[in-house]
Amino acid sequence: MKKLILAAAASLLAANLALAQGAAAPDAAKKAPSEKQIKQQERMKACNEKATDKKGDERKAFMSECLKDKPSAQQDRMKSCNKEAGDKKLKGGERKTFMSECLKADKPAEAKPAETAKPAAAAPAKPAEKK
Helix, strand or coil: CHHHHHHHHHHHHHHHHHHHHHHHHHHHCCCCCCHHHHHHHHHHHHHHHHCCCCCHHHHHHHHHHHHCCCCCHHHHHHHHHHHHHHHCCCCHHHHHHHHHHHHHCCCCHHHCCHHHHHHHHHCCHHHHHHC
16 A cells, blocks of 8 residues: 555656646747747837827727738838729839839829829830930
8 A cells, every 4th residue: 555655656746747847848948939929029119109108098099009910001002003003004114104103192093183194104205215
């Protein structure tokens, strides 16, 4: 009977040691944060700096909106200009000139009338003639 109790105590001790070593190993071998995690951490830092004057529910709402992964105004503009260039079936230099002019505009391409895009497409021809 004493041997049985001694064997049970020894196995419990061994199991505790194995669990303690297994739990310590992942902490020692932490992997580096991914690019997405780093980007989120930078966004959190920037949002925290902007929210210093806010408290309570106002801060919570601000942080929630600030931390959302939404496209920037430039990305939205690029998307709309690209769609408009595709709708007009522009290719090569005409497309490049149109995209450049469209992205420089203050408003998204959808808000511009079609007539303003046509002179921009004709612009590359003039420098080519001077050469």
